[in-house]
Amino acid sequence: MSIKRQIKIIYMLMKMKLSKNMAFRFSFFGAFFADSTLFLIQLFMFSAIYSQVGSIGNWTKSQMILFIGTFSIINALAMTFFLFGLITIPEKIKSGELDLYITKPIPSLLYLSFESIDLGSFPLVFASIAIIFYAVSGMTVSITFLSVVGYIFLVILMTVLWYDLMVIIRTIPFFLIQASFIENLEGEVLTLCTKIPGTLFKGPFKILFLILLPYGLMATVPAQFFSGTLSMSGFVYAVALVVAFHAFTMFFWKFGLKHYKSASS
Amino acid sequence: MKKYYEAAKIMFKTQLVYRFDVITGVVFSVFKIFLATVLWGAVFEKKGIVSGFTFHTMLTYYLITSFISQLDQSAAVGWQVSSDIRNGRFSKYMIRPIGIFRYFASQSAGSTAFLLFFNIFAAGVWIFLFQIDFTIISDLNLILAACIMIILGLLFMVQLHYFIGILAFKILDVTALMMMKENIVQFLTGALIPLALLPRAWVHAMTYFPFYYISYLPTMLLLGRNSGECVSGIMILVLWNIAFGIINTFTYKHLKSIYDGVGI
Numbered sequence: 001m002s003i004k005r006q007i008k009i010i011y012m013l014m015k016m017k018l019s020k021n022m023a024f025r026f027s028f029f030g031a032f033f034a035d036s037t038l039f040l041i042q043l044f045m046f047s048a049i050y051s052q053v054g055s056i057g058n059w060t061k062s063q064m065i066l067f068i069g070t071f072s073i074i075n076a077l078a079m080t081f082f083l084f085g086l087i088t089i090p091e092k093i094k095s096g097e098l099d100l101y102i103t104k105p106i107p108s109l110l111y112l113s114f115e116s117i118d119l120g121s122f123p124l125v126f127a128s129i130a131i132i133f134y135a136v137s138g139m140t141v142s143i144t145f146l147s148v149v150g151y152i153f154l155v156i157l158m159t160v161l162w163y164d165l166m167v168i169i170r171t172i173p174f175f176l177i178q179a180s181f182i183e184n185l186e187g188e189v190l191t192l193c194t195k196i197p198g199t200l201f202k203g204p205f206k207i208l209f210l211i212l213l214p215y216g217l218m219a220t221v222p223a224q225f226f227s228g229t230l231s232m233s234g235f236v237y238a239v240a241l242v243v244a245f246h247a248f249t250m251f252f253w254k255f256g257l258k259h260y261k262s263a264s265s
Numbered sequence: 266m267k268k269y270y271e272a273a274k275i276m277f278k279t280q281l282v283y284r285f286d287v288i289t290g291v292v293f294s295v296f297k298i299f300l301a302t303v304l305w306g307a308v309f310e311k312k313g314i315v316s317g318f319t320f321h322t323m324l325t326y327y328l329i330t331s332f333i334s335q336l337d338q339s340a341a342v343g344w345q346v347s348s349d350i351r352n353g354r355f356s357k358y359m360i361r362p363i364g365i366f367r368y369f370a371s372q373s374a375g376s377t378a379f380l381l382f383f384n385i386f387a388a389g390v391w392i393f394l395f396q397i398d399f400t401i402i403s404d405l406n407l408i409l410a411a412c413i414m415i416i417l418g419l420l421f422m423v424q425l426h427y428f429i430g431i432l433a434f435k436i437l438d439v440t441a442l443m444m445m446k447e448n449i450v451q452f453l454t455g456a457l458i459p460l461a462l463l464p465r466a467w468v469h470a471m472t473y474f475p476f477y478y479i480s481y482l483p484t485m486l487l488l489g490r491n492s493g494e495c496v497s498g499i500m501i502l503v504l505w506n507i508a509f510g511i512i513n514t515f516t517y518k519h520l521k522s523i524y525d526g527v528g529i
Contacts, residue, residue, distance in 0.1 A: 030441030037448040044452065048462040049308060052315045057307040181289045188296040195300055200307050 276375030346430025
């Protein structure tokens with residue numbers, strides 16, 4: 001299917017979801033308010049810690065704020081575009097509702113991913129940009145066109161990585177009926193990695209959070225790039241890892257679909 | 266009283282049915298301790314004492330606050346009440362000869378009682394796993410005061426969640442409110458960082474609100490600090506519980522008239 005057609009489908013799904021969401025106006029910006037408080041509180045938390053110490057690991061206060069802002073923007077993009085669609089996959093596999101998706105003449109994963117676009121979460125992108133501006137104002141790095149483009153590229157790349165990890169975890173219910181503990185584990189790991197940059201992990205946890213479950217890379221890599229502390233090999237590693245994860249995700253989803261037994265799953 | 270005891274007992278047994286979910290919930294509390302180890306490990310590399318905490322007293326702090334947070338199962342009350350109102354199922358509580366709040370409070374107590382054993386066991390495992398030099402005070406009066414505060418704090422949290430739950434009469438979907446509350450309460454109760462790290466004026470302002478006494482002050486008491494605030498803490502929590510009891514009664518009476526019992 002051509003990219004133009006895929007974008008057209010996503011646009012139609014977005015319009016359908018928007019009209020549905022308007023029925024609950026109070027909840028429209030619900031996710032925005034909930035996650036805004038989350039990141040705001042994280043800022044308070046780190047401000048309190050930095051009032052006691054100059055740096056945590058090699059992260060200065062401004063770099064840490066940039067890290068928080070970066071996670072916030074990746075989270076905002078995920079919530080706006082695919083998060084609310086993907087989280088419904090395990091239930092759809094369990095109930096057999098997935099039948100409705102695989103029989104439609106569009107790629108099932110595309111439909112599932114973008115059927116719950118949440119425009120109410122999009123303002124969080126602007127709030128995140130404000131956090132990033134605040135962080136950068138306290139840094140001494142020179143901002144160039146290249147650093148901005150590179151940062152945006154890495155933010156998009158890490159959003160794709162989040163998407164891949166979400167799909168991989170939600171493909172497991174094709175093989176295991178009750179996999180809710182894996183989703184709970186994902187939630188805990190995500191919470192952990194939103195609070196500490198990946199470079200702070202040591203020993204086997206480095207392998208776990210930077211290679212096997214690379215949540216530790218997500219905000220760390222773009223923040224390091226923008227603050228000029230990311231090495232060339234670090235950049236190449238991040239790109240290669242996302243490419244590998246994306247290829248695996250597509251393969252694993254197709255493999256999972258082959259094991260789908262409809263309502264009897 | 267017997268009917269509420271039965272409600273608590275049923276909830277206790279229900280937890281046995283979902284024991285795998287309960288146990289994974291307890292096991293996942295390890296992430297809080299792990300986060301504290303990594304974050305504060307990096308902080309204490311450069312400084313021996315932070316706001317009167319050593320690395321090990323800091324880990325002990327997180328262990329105790331995590332233990333208290335795990336005991337608080339009252340969020341389920343908010344979700345249950347709001348979902349029942351939204352789906353038109355709340356009528357079943359209205360027609361039963363029970364106090365609705367007391368029924369939900371008993372259920373929450375049943376869950377907490379079940380989790381108590383697992384949490385004590387998990388805390389022992391985390392102490393061993395993270396090699397925490399776990400030391401708390403031996404003054405029985407202060408331990409008793411901390412326990413009273415924890416119980417009053419848990420009761421307050423049930424009241425708060427019940428309040429958010431019954432707001433569903435008016436606004437139907439309280440998901441955003443519940444999530445915002447979760448984030449804010451975590452910070453205000455000192456579950457994210459010890460409140461002693463915040464500016465003094467902020468901490469002083471917080472002492473007028475109940476959240477300060479839910480897990481932060483009991484933990485500090487067990488660590489042998491802030492013992493002077495013990496009596497005032499209990500008094501403030503009692504007052505907040507009474508105040509919220511009145512607010513809940515008033516809100517319920519006021520809002521139940523707009524409930525149509527149909528659901529959406």
